[in-house]
Amino acid sequence: MSLAEITRVSLAKDLRLEWRSKDAINSMLFFALLVVVIFSFSFDPTAEESRHIAGGLIWVAFLFAAVVALNQTWARELRNQVLDAYRVSPAPANALFISKAVGNFIFVAVLETLMAPLFMVFYNLRSIGPAYELVVVAILATWALVANGTFFAAMSIRTRSREVMLPLILFPISIPALLAMVSATTAILTGEGSARFWVVLLAVYDVVFTTVCLLLFETVLHAE
Amino acid sequence: MSFSSSPANSTNANLIQPTASSAVSLSHVSKIFGRFAALRDLSAEFAAGKLYAILGDNGAGKTTLLRAMVGLAPPTRGTVTVLATEDLRAATAEIGYMAHPTLLYEDMSGMENLRYFAALYGIRDDQPCQHAIHAVGLDPALTRRVGQYSQGMRQRLSLARALVHDPKILFLDEPFSNVDVVSAREMVHVLAHMRDLGKTVFIVTHQAALLQGVADEFVCMAAGQISARTRDLPVAQERSAPPARTTV
Numbered sequence: 001m002s003l004a005e006i007t008r009v010s011l012a013k014d015l016r017l018e019w020r021s022k023d024a025i026n027s028m029l030f031f032a033l034l035v036v037v038i039f040s041f042s043f044d045p046t047a048e049e050s051r052h053i054a055g056g057l058i059w060v061a062f063l064f065a066a067v068v069a070l071n072q073t074w075a076r077e078l079r080n081q082v083l084d085a086y087r088v089s090p091a092p093a094n095a096l097f098i099s100k101a102v103g104n105f106i107f108v109a110v111l112e113t114l115m116a117p118l119f120m121v122f123y124n125l126r127s128i129g130p131a132y133e134l135v136v137v138a139i140l141a142t143w144a145l146v147a148n149g150t151f152f153a154a155m156s157i158r159t160r161s162r163e164v165m166l167p168l169i170l171f172p173i174s175i176p177a178l179l180a181m182v183s184a185t186t187a188i189l190t191g192e193g194s195a196r197f198w199v200v201l202l203a204v205y206d207v208v209f210t211t212v213c214l215l216l217f218e219t220v221l222h223a224e
Numbered sequence: 225m226s227f228s229s230s231p232a233n234s235t236n237a238n239l240i241q242p243t244a245s246s247a248v249s250l251s252h253v254s255k256i257f258g259r260f261a262a263l264r265d266l267s268a269e270f271a272a273g274k275l276y277a278i279l280g281d282n283g284a285g286k287t288t289l290l291r292a293m294v295g296l297a298p299p300t301r302g303t304v305t306v307l308a309t310e311d312l313r314a315a316t317a318e319i320g321y322m323a324h325p326t327l328l329y330e331d332m333s334g335m336e337n338l339r340y341f342a343a344l345y346g347i348r349d350d351q352p353c354q355h356a357i358h359a360v361g362l363d364p365a366l367t368r369r370v371g372q373y374s375q376g377m378r379q380r381l382s383l384a385r386a387l388v389h390d391p392k393i394l395f396l397d398e399p400f401s402n403v404d405v406v407s408a409r410e411m412v413h414v415l416a417h418m419r420d421l422g423k424t425v426f427i428v429t430h431q432a433a434l435l436q437g438v439a440d441e442f443v444c445m446a447a448g449q450i451s452a453r454t455r456d457l458p459v460a461q462e463r464s465a466p467p468a469r470t471t472v
Contacts (some may be wrong), residue, residue: 009343013329020331020369076329085327085385088294089344090316224297 003098006091010099017076018107024069028111031068035061036115040122050123055185058119059178062112063145067167069107070149073100074157083157086221093218097150101213104146112138128191137188137195140202141181147206148174151213154220177205246305247272247393247424248293253302255288255448262288263299264448270426272392275419277435278428279458280445286428287324289445290395293426294321307392317345320391324398326382330371334381335364338388345389356384359414361407375402383411393424400431408434432457 156165184198255263291297295312338353360380
């Protein structure tokens with residue numbers, strides 16, 4: 001069976017499990033909702049101020065919420081040690097990585113789709129720059145979060161305090177991507193300057209880190 | 225003759241000489257966790273087409289030996305050769321592994337689980353899944369999720385998962401735990417049939433009496449080494465063999 005076929009069945013399995021349990025999506029939604037509400041009460045910004053801070057608020061909220069999904073995606077494989085069944089099969093390791101990363105991308109994208117209108121309402125947001133560029137930034141930024149996150153979550157699953165370990169490893173290495181996604185979003189919302197440089201930086205970050213993750217994932221999967 | 229010598233080996237009249245056609249061979253295998261040696265300079269050969277019962281007290285190294293043979297716990301020292309290759313990743317398609325945990329997704333039904341694991345071996349159609357699930361005495365039409373199965377049903381489904389790709393070698397860790405006597409005997413019957421079809425079967429168990437008259441060899445382990453290999457159930461095991469649990 002090809003890499004694509006095993007990726008497809010693994011992704012279908014993950015989506016089915018999430019559809020039945022809704023563990024990741026519910027936790028992410030509640031977390032992100034809390035962040036939106038608490039920040040809106042704490043700052044009470046004007047529309048102009050909102051445009052300047054919203055980029056940071058949105059992506060920090062999504063980053064923290066994504067960690068919940070990233071931990072959940074591997075916790076599922078640890079229950080009953082199901083991951084061992086994959087490890088003793090001839091299925092390629094990268095099929096598992098890609099399916100998990102794509103699955104997490106879908107979960108976080110659903111979260112973003114549901115939360116974006118709330119951000120607009122609570123922070124009185126309206127884009128001055130070209131709004132369609134926000135979609136490009138969202139796609140690249142979400143992949144940057146989930147590709148690295150899926151890899152480092154896999155690395156930390158065998159550690160004793162993996163829920164704490166993942167942010168400790170993931171956040172520092174996500175700083176360039178976070179800077180790019182926040183700056184790009186702010187540039188589009190305020191209409192001040194071009195987001196092009198930051199979009200290119202995000203794309204390069206995605207390509208580099210996805211390649212590294214694919215090269216190293218087999219070692220991580222089969223490590224004791 | 226390559227398994228490590230010990231006082232038990234040298235005095236046991238029933239010792240079995242390994243044959244040339246080995247399914248698995250171990251050469252000076254040690255597995256060390258921190259300061260604890262789970263396997264200690266263990267060498268042995270296991271012929272193809274036989275059913276081996278691996279016995280021993282808790283902590284004797286049975287599960288570690290099984291995990292070393294399937295490639296989940298690479299040895300700290302020594303080599304494991306399975307089907308004439310030391311690259312165990314290359315032999316995975318021919319290996320069926322049943323661990324003490326079920327290795328099953330609890331939020332999926334039995335058939336959904338089997339379909340997924342079969343796909344990992346390149347199997348697309350339902351027939352091998354249905355065959356495996358029938359072989360262990362479960363109903364493929366059961367839509368209940370595995371999380372709602374009894375412990376015995378999970379064990380049987382776990383065995384079906386190990387069988388689904390028709391492997392040449394089966395490694396089973398405590399397959400009869402929490403299974404009622406009748407079901408356990410049925411499972412033994414299935415495994416004996418697999419052996420008769422030419423497959424090699426390794427069973428780690430504390431219920432050795434179930435395998436009396438079925439196992440080709442009893443491999444006794446103590447303190448990370450093989451202490452004896454006999455055709456007959458070792459007397460100590462026969463006396464201390466606990467009755468099969470009846471939880472189902």
